[in-house]
Amino acid sequence: MRIASNSLAHLIGFYHSELNSIYELSEIDAILNLALEHYLGFSKADVVSKKKENLNQSDLLKLYFCCKELKKNVPIQYILKEAWFYNLKFYVNQHVLIPRPETEELVGLILKENPTAGSFLDIGTGSGCIPIAIKNNLKNSNVSGCDISPSALEVAKKNVELNKTEVHFIEVDILNEQESSKKIETTFDVIISNPPYIKADEKNSLSEHVINNEPHLALFVNEQDDIIFYKKIIDLCQHKLNAKGKLYFELNPLTAQNVLDYANASKQFVKVELIKDMSGKMRFLRAEKN
Numbered sequence: 001m002r003i004a005s006n007s008l009a010h011l012i013g014f015y016h017s018e019l020n021s022i023y024e025l026s027e028i029d030a031i032l033n034l035a036l037e038h039y040l041g042f043s044k045a046d047v048v049s050k051k052k053e054n055l056n057q058s059d060l061l062k063l064y065f066c067c068k069e070l071k072k073n074v075p076i077q078y079i080l081k082e083a084w085f086y087n088l089k090f091y092v093n094q095h096v097l098i099p100r101p102e103t104e105e106l107v108g109l110i111l112k113e114n115p116t117a118g119s120f121l122d123i124g125t126g127s128g129c130i131p132i133a134i135k136n137n138l139k140n141s142n143v144s145g146c147d148i149s150p151s152a153l154e155v156a157k158k159n160v161e162l163n164k165t166e167v168h169f170i171e172v173d174i175l176n177e178q179e180s181s182k183k184i185e186t187t188f189d190v191i192i193s194n195p196p197y198i199k200a201d202e203k204n205s206l207s208e209h210v211i212n213n214e215p216h217l218a219l220f221v222n223e224q225d226d227i228i229f230y231k232k233i234i235d236l237c238q239h240k241l242n243a244k245g246k247l248y249f250e251l252n253p254l255t256a257q258n259v260l261d262y263a264n265a266s267k268q269f270v271k272v273e274l275i276k277d278m279s280g281k282m283r284f285l286r287a288e289k290n
């Protein structure tokens with residue numbers, strides 16, 4: 001692997017030729033924009049206008065090693081240890097999922113529909129992207145997040161500091177009803193969750209960089225019942241969601257209908273609806289409590 005010269009143009013050419021077997025050209029450019037912003041502070045406009053400029057040896061070396069990691073299928077967000085979500089920068093490592101654009105869509109919907117809600121709880125918070133984005137936009141609300149994984153909660157707490165905001169975190173196994181009803185002490189106006197929702201037999205449909213790098217605890221449902229997390233959270237709403245409160249889920253389109261049926265059968269909601277995401281998939285559920 002050799003780069004023809006120190007110029008930015010040659011570095012870009014190098015990334016294209018090294019990575020074209022694993023990424024589309026447009027993805028490589030998007031990755032390069034992130035890497036150049038991270039290492040050199042370059043804006044997208046800089047990337048265009050500084051093509052002929054030479055990079056110094058140490059910057060070049062960083063970008064070269066970054067490319068080597070990318071070739072091993074490591075997602076750029078884990079290499080840079082950062083990901084953007086709802087215009088905020090988050091620290092990420094391999095204990096948490098990389099925040100997804102679908103989840104940004106969900107946060108947008110929640111903010112639009114609940115501008116005056118007083119309290120929010122995000123179940124299975126991972127990096128803390130959901131509660132932190134909410135609190136950042138609704139400064140007067142009380143926002144909490146919970147997760148079973150102590151290492152994920154460490155990441156989430158770090159992100160609260162990075163974004164200079166305030167979120168309360170609880171370590172709890174949501175599948176254990178007794179534990180969750182005790183540890184989640186208060187009730188909420190809005191409960192949100194993007195729980196693990198990929199069935200073991202869907203593993204093959206995931207790309208290698210997801211399977212090999214992202215935490216399986218956050219991706220897969222290992223139980224017999226593949227909507228167990230949704231059911232437990234719907235059950236929890238009986239006691240922890242305030243009257244007129246709302247429940248929001250991010251869903252697997254393959255099991256969306258089953259989750260909807262379970263929510264309806266629980267008889268605590270006046271209205272339960274499935275909502276499509278930007279790409280037209282049944283991706284979200286909204287339920288309004290009696």
Ligand code: GLN
Pocket residue numbers: 097098099100103124125126127128129130194195196218219
């Ligand atoms: N709530 C986090 C997110 O949406 C983590 C989700 C998860 O780990 N299943 O990114």
